[in-house]
Amino acid sequence: MTAANTASQSPTERRVSARVGAISESATLAVDAKAKALKAAGRPVIGFGAGEPDFPTPDYIVEAAIAACTNPTYHRYTPAGGLPELKAAIAAKTARDSGYEVEPAQVLVTNGGKQAIYESFAALLDPGDEVIVPTPYWTTYPESIRLAGGVPVDVVADETTGYRVSVEQLEAARTPRSKVLLFVSPSNPTGAVYSREQVEAIGRWAAEHGLWVLTDEIYEHLVYGTAEFHSLPVVVPELRDKCVVVNGVAKTYAMTGWRVGWAIGPKDVIKAAANLQSHATSNVSNVAQAAALAAVSGDLDAVAKMREAFDRRRRTIVRMLNEIEGVECPEPEGAFYAYPSVKGLLGKEIRGRRPANSVELAEVILEEAEVAVVPGEAFGTPGYLRLSYALGDEDLVEGVSRMQKLLAEAE
Structure with a gap:
């Protein structure tokens, strides 16, 4: 049916x-x-x-998880929004890797990047709010938007532009119902990476029109050749108060099955998303959080x-x-x-x-x-x-x- x-x-x-x-x-x-x-x-x-x-998954991360299994502290409930030490480490890792300075209170630890994406949209969207979605998109984005009551609006780029959308295309898709721009670089499914100039142009356009931006940075360390990763709220600081950054350990540290992601954003939005998580799943597995702590605290060798x-x-x-x-x-x-x-x-x-x-x-x-x-x-x-x-x-x-x-x- x-x-x-x-x-x-x-x-x-x-x-x-x-x-x-x-x-x-x-x-x-x-x-x-x-x-x-x-x-x-x-x-x-x-x-x-x-x-x-x-x-x-690298050995030192696995060893941290094994040690966590023997720690009675991790046999109990912990804060729904994440272990305090992991939130602090994620804030430090974010400053180290992208230059984005945030406080631990701006971090929500989630069951993988998918939960971070859904909870962020759920915290931001009211029924009928539109999200501008560069397309091709990862399959989960539009479904998360719809579940949160929003309406995805596709902006299609093809192989002639290396699958990168332009500000002109985004502007053509903007309506009075537009609330959020989804921005992903490097991209799944295309592998497209936006240049610093393109990131800045898109970020300034979003700021000019008062749009929120949800940016997925989970592939930040997987860029090749002369391409470089640029974090949107670093390039366009005026977006900080209307930007949510999603990331996780899955791709960078070969930890897809461990299910640890996070969202970083303004404190009120992160608190709202954490309230939702407190009823949906409570805390992420403490053993997986301990493994993620070892991952983000370690080097990138x-x-x-x-x-x-x-x-x-x-x-x-x-x-x-x-x-x-x-x-x-x-x-x-x-x-x-x-x-x-x-x-x-x-x-x-x-x-x-x-x-x-x-x-x-x-x-x-x-x-x-x-x-x-x-x-x-x-x-x-x-x-x-x-x-x-x-x-x-x-x-x-x-x-x-x-x-x-x-x-x-x-x-």
Whole structure:
């Protein structure tokens, strides 16, 4: 049953609320789950779906978690908004890594970046408030906005601009209902990184029009070549009082399963989000918080090694994808995703099938080449595929080679 049908039913007829019934499953996690299920069934599937580093969490972080397990203090409830020592360490890490000076009272520790995003939108949005969303977007953003009562407004950029939106595009999307700009650099799913000049122009535009900004900085340490990360409230200090920064340990320290993220913002917004969290989940697992404390308090040596590997894989996957006729893949400057246009392949025959869109093309690639990729429909732009290159070098080459062989048959 569709969300529209669910919404039209009376309250006594609805088994699932219209609000929750309208949520789509995370496409990236769905693709990853399908790939893992096929592997478990003995199929040699190579998955490019989930944005998950293939490295183990560094030993010193794991050791901190083991020690925390033996500490009776961590066997009890702790403050819902986060361990005081972790909030202080996150504030110090933020000043160290981006130059953004904040107080521990401005930090909320959450169950991963997803909770930080949802709670931030929930604290900021009233029903009908609009959020301007540069597109392609990560699948969770629009769903979090809708759950919080807001309305996502897509602003689409394509490969011709390196997937970066302009101030002119943002201004065209602004209405009297606009309240928040979502800003993400480096970007998931495209790997786009905005220059300092672009960050400043967008930030000053938001400030001029009194908009809030939610900026996701979780890929701050994963930039390559001459690209540089720039924190928006540092570049445009006048936004500090209307800016929420989301981050976490998942990507930088290979800690996706530990589920520790955070939001940084004005004290009143962070207090409101913490009140919500106190009823939703209470504190984040104390063992995971202890691990995160070790991560953000330590050096970035492990991150540098991972970034070196990601950079190597980045160059390999872009080269190999661009060797496929009908595929155009700009070089990503950050994160660990390639986002090629596959519009040149749609409608062509591939082993007796003519995929009309990127969903159908992804199905053909999975079934015929045993390679799992995520279609662009999940990110708001049909005609593209997202491939995470956060997997081993050999699997990466083997997976794209299978795609090359299959798609060479397109005619």
